[in-house]
Amino acid sequence: AAPKFYFGDGKDLEIFQMVQVWSIYTMENDAVNPNMDARNDIYIRRGRLGVKGHIRKDITFKVWFAYDNLGKNEYTAGTGTPNTTAGKGDNGTENREFYIWDAIWTWHLDKEWANISIGYFRPQVGKESITTAFKVISFQKSLPNFDFRKHIVGRGPGRETGINIGGLKLGKGWSVNYNVGIFDTNHQKIVGNGTGSKQPTVGDGEKWSPMYAVRVAFTIGDPEMKKYKMGYTQTYYGKRNGTTIGLNYTYQGKTDIFDKNGIYAVDILSNYGPVDFNAEYDWLYREKGNQDSTDTIWSVKLGYNIKLE
Amino acid sequence: AAPKFYFGDGKDLEIFQMVQVWSIYTMENDAVNPNMDARNDIYIRRGRLGVKGHIRKDITFKVWFAYDNLGKNEYTAGTGTPNTTAGKGDNGTENREFYIWDAIWTWHLDKEWANISIGYFRPQVGKESITTAFKVISFQKSLPNFDFRKHIVGRGPGRETGINIGGLKLGKGWSVNYNVGIFDTNHQKIVGNGTGSKQPTVGDGEKWSPMYAVRVAFTIGDPEMKKYKMGYTQTYYGKRNGTTIGLNYTYQGKTDIFDKNGIYAVDILSNYGPVDFNAEYDWLYREKGNQDSTDTIWSVKLGYNIKLE
Amino acid sequence: AAPKFYFGDGKDLEIFQMVQVWSIYTMENDAVNPNMDARNDIYIRRGRLGVKGHIRKDITFKVWFAYDNLGKNEYTAGTGTPNTTAGKGDNGTENREFYIWDAIWTWHLDKEWANISIGYFRPQVGKESITTAFKVISFQKSLPNFDFRKHIVGRGPGRETGINIGGLKLGKGWSVNYNVGIFDTNHQKIVGNGTGSKQPTVGDGEKWSPMYAVRVAFTIGDPEMKKYKMGYTQTYYGKRNGTTIGLNYTYQGKTDIFDKNGIYAVDILSNYGPVDFNAEYDWLYREKGNQDSTDTIWSVKLGYNIKLE
Incomplete structure (x- = not known):
């Protein structure tokens, strides 16, 4: 600690x-x-x-x-x-x-249903992306971390400025975790170089659209967390018995780079005693005039906790 | 806290x-x-x-x-x-x-008359500039903050390296606060690009002059502060009854950018119970050969504290 | 403190x-x-x-x-x-x-013989270089600090990423301090601009060799330190009676800049009551095809502690 x-x-x-x-x-x-x-x-x-x-x-x-x-x-x-x-x-x-990584302030207006966060942080979509690299069960984060971030916010750390509201409802043997955010993207790969009269430094194009990010996760068994937070883990070192399935969605309209851009993704995390199982499947799309492009990324991980005496 | x-x-x-x-x-x-x-x-x-x-x-x-x-x-x-x-x-x-903002060390040799500060900080002139943005009574700082700083040190944050000596004399129903500083400017807009044999990185021209900054503030009624410090506020949330009038002066001689440069400024801060009144008038001048230029900046603010039950 | x-x-x-x-x-x-x-x-x-x-x-x-x-x-x-x-x-x-200076983690596996450090830090060679500027007895560090660092790692702060193992054996009236490290240099002045298909940003050339750094220091009298550490001082303010002689060696093989590069150095630190004596002699060499170059740097310092009543 x-x-x-x-x-x-x-x-x-x-x-x-x-x-x-x-x-x-x-x-x-x-x-x-x-x-x-x-x-x-x-x-x-x-x-x-x-x-x-x-x-x-x-x-x-x-x-x-x-x-x-x-x-x-x-x-x-x-x-x-x-x-x-x-x-x-x-x-x-x-x-x-030495640079800023996250800067988040969360007002726990209603601990169960309305936790409002502002600042610079990861849109709460893409389970591999929003799980810290210090808690994944693989040596390095898997591909859904890297490509996913580049696709929606343009930068490797995956952070963007915005507002998020989220909640966690703990039932008996089940729980639901939700997050809805709106983000103001400004990376050159997302919003372009700027075409106006000002010298572009932080990319800012002619067309502007916000990015929406939504995630809902349903759990059977032990919950992923005891109270609402924006950090996740892939292993509980044998202490959790539960399965969580998450649905992820982002959408951004017209910018100088694309007409539409977004992802659909589904992920699962199962922890039963020493066994950790985790998988994610992401469907990425980008539309620009007649040029539509799509891509898919996925990962599957299986881990087993060996107890050291 | x-x-x-x-x-x-x-x-x-x-x-x-x-x-x-x-x-x-x-x-x-x-x-x-x-x-x-x-x-x-x-x-x-x-x-x-x-x-x-x-x-x-x-x-x-x-x-x-x-x-x-x-x-x-x-x-x-x-x-x-x-x-x-x-x-x-x-x-x-x-x-x-993530960058350095201020780095100040103050030796309180004589708490009343001789507080000596060294490091990287705001020359103690221009009331709006030296009042933190977290304590002004307007949503954003007013124009005397931004233009004033660009005129004397060249950079938006308004910081420069130097030495300052200041004091605060608390009388009965009156007080005096003074600051005298000498600063070593190095922003390109103040000292130029450098004309010598070295590659200029931090602007450093052929001609060199220090910048002097002086401020004296007279108070009738409650003082602005109880002991000497270099931070100011525009509201006391109803707790102060007093008026402070400040006189400000800076002077810098020949550099590669100008022959003379400086400001004269006067400011007032009145706090009487829930009413906050604040005004500043700055007169900026810059002389270069036959090209003299002057400018004035001012702001007036009136605030009223509404008590929430 | x-x-x-x-x-x-x-x-x-x-x-x-x-x-x-x-x-x-x-x-x-x-x-x-x-x-x-x-x-x-x-x-x-x-x-x-x-x-x-x-x-x-x-x-x-x-x-x-x-x-x-x-x-x-x-x-x-x-x-x-x-x-x-x-x-x-x-x-x-x-x-x-505002930038990173050192980032070191040391595992004291065996406090006497095996203290293993990883991260970004000074190769433990060159006594003036590895002694903090806040503990040298001259106003500024001497030449063996600056030139030495540029020669072995290329950068002024003298830090490099690597692994070091060191120890300190305290005898009766004598002690031995050793450090052996392997470093992965990446400054352009050491490894070149890069000649491959990637855009060089952190210099990375075609040829690669690690840098080895070894230091052994023998002490008669009071030790330089009571337990193993990677920080040194030049004065003990009158509290030490001892002499330490250090031998330093680095070697790096072929990179895009040179065929061989390294130093040999010897240093001495004597503290007897109020007297501090310190000297270092470095022999630098660099071989590239037929062009061999060598250089020497040295410093001698003598200090006396005056007690203020």
Whole structure:
């Protein structure tokens, strides 16, 4: 547990960190250059530090920062864009960026049905995407994490500014978890370069549409969480007996990049004692004039918890 | 209140944060392109996180960081430069910069007359500029904040490196607050591009002059603050009865941009029970050869505190 | 002392900061332009903030951040690259970068012989380089700090990603401290621009070799430290009576920049009551085809602690 400080009136603050240091040996990673040496790369795959807590009894927050992929080389055979610092020293070959990861404030107006979140966070769709990399049962997150994010918000971390309302109803032997959000996308790959009189820096095109994101998850057996939150896990280390099925949907109308863009996705998480089973199937579509494109991504994972005596 | 930790010998540390999440609907913001869609923009207008406290009984410090305008679009009709991260992903359309805001250390040599501050902070001139955006009585800071800063230090946050000495004399029914600072400007709009043999990165021209900043404020009635500090407010939520009049002055000699540059400004803050009245008038001048330019900026605000039962 | 929080099971967390604010008056610093004004520069030479502690009884960590050289001008006659923020406002003349400095996790498997560290940190070679700037007995670090770092890892802060194993054997009147590390360099000045099909951002060339770094230090008298750590000091304020001699070695094989690269270095630290004596001699070499180059760097420092009554 991280250090948690209590300071009256239901207020508290926690300082937390997470890290993954990876060492990857890459045998071959350049199709056109056979002379590339094999190489080993030691790097900080994920480095995080932040604060979270209650600023009022019914308002929680989480602000955290990342220094991911610090020391990662371009030719390493692994997902993730190397951490670089543009314009530093010699053509941006510094790797020391410390950047904002999430900044969320949630007002628990009604703990069961109306938890309203604002800020910069993941649209609550795509189970692999909204499950932290520190709680997936595979070594690395699966493809539905990476492609999904690029498709709906354009950026690898998958964050966007917006508003979300969600809830969690716990029944006897069943539960329902829902989230509905509206997001204001601004990545160049989603909204374009800008065509107006201003110099584009954060992509902003002529046409504008909000992105809607909806997820509903039904559970039989133990719930995924005891109270509403926007973080998920794929294993309970043998302590959960339950199955959750989630339906995911996003829709965004006309921007400079597309006429329509969105996903449909279904996911399942089953935890029964030591067995963890998890699968996701995503259907992505994008329409632009006569050029419609679709894609599908999926993953299936099966895990077994071995108890160390 | 933020969590404050005490650890003996008069030392303490406080972790603090502030945030403003805005949603702005922009109907029209491009004079030359009538096809621009109206649009709604949800973004973190101001996001701050930092630490402050005493490192010795008589030395206070404040180091805080910002992630302002995260998610702001170029075409949104609001002040503030969008948060961008140059060279990241696709032509700098990431928006995740977390940057230093203030870094001040103050030695309270004589609590009344000699409080010496060093670091990176606002020259103590321009009442609207030196009053935090979280304590102004208007939704947004008024024009004397933005133009004033650009005129004297060149950058929107209005910070510069320097040294300041200030004091606060509390009399009976009156008080005086003074600040005198010397600052080493380095923004390109103030000192130029550099003409020497080195590649300019932080603007540094051939000619160099320091910037002087002086402010004296006279109060009748309740003082603005009980002990010397460099933060101000525009409302006391009904608890102050007093009027403060401030005189402000800056002067900087020859740089590559101008021969002389500075401001004269006067401001007033009156708080009587529920009524808050605040006004500022700034006279800006810049001389360069035969081309003298002057400008004036002003604001008047009147507020009334409505008590919620 | 910084605030340190204990939260059971041997876990603790400390929030720490360090700062150096400098004011440098530069009389002349441009050989080709005699018209350059003399100038005074007030800037934050070193600004640091971070967290450290135990995440488990036998695992320590340190993650800290820097905002060095904030406000430094290009023409100031002092070491250190000005803090700049590329692409911000007017041609990168903002100076507000807050970046990762060190990120180390150490597993104290065997406290005496096997302390294993991973992350982003200084290869444990070059005594001046691995001694913090806040504990050297000269106003500024000496030349063996700056040139040494550029030679082995390419960057001023001297950090690289890697793994290190080290130990400290305390005898009676003697002690031995050793460190052996392997590092994965990625700075353009060490590994080149990249010649493959990918756009180079963090330098990554065709040829790859790890860098090995070894240091062994022998002490007669009081040890340099009571338990193994990767931080050193040059003065004990009169409390140590001992002499330490260190031998340093690095080797890196073929990259796109060189065929072989490395250093040999010897250093001495003697502290006897109020007297501090410190010297280092480094021999740098780099081989590339027929072009071999070598260089030497050295420093000698003598200090005396004057007790203030």
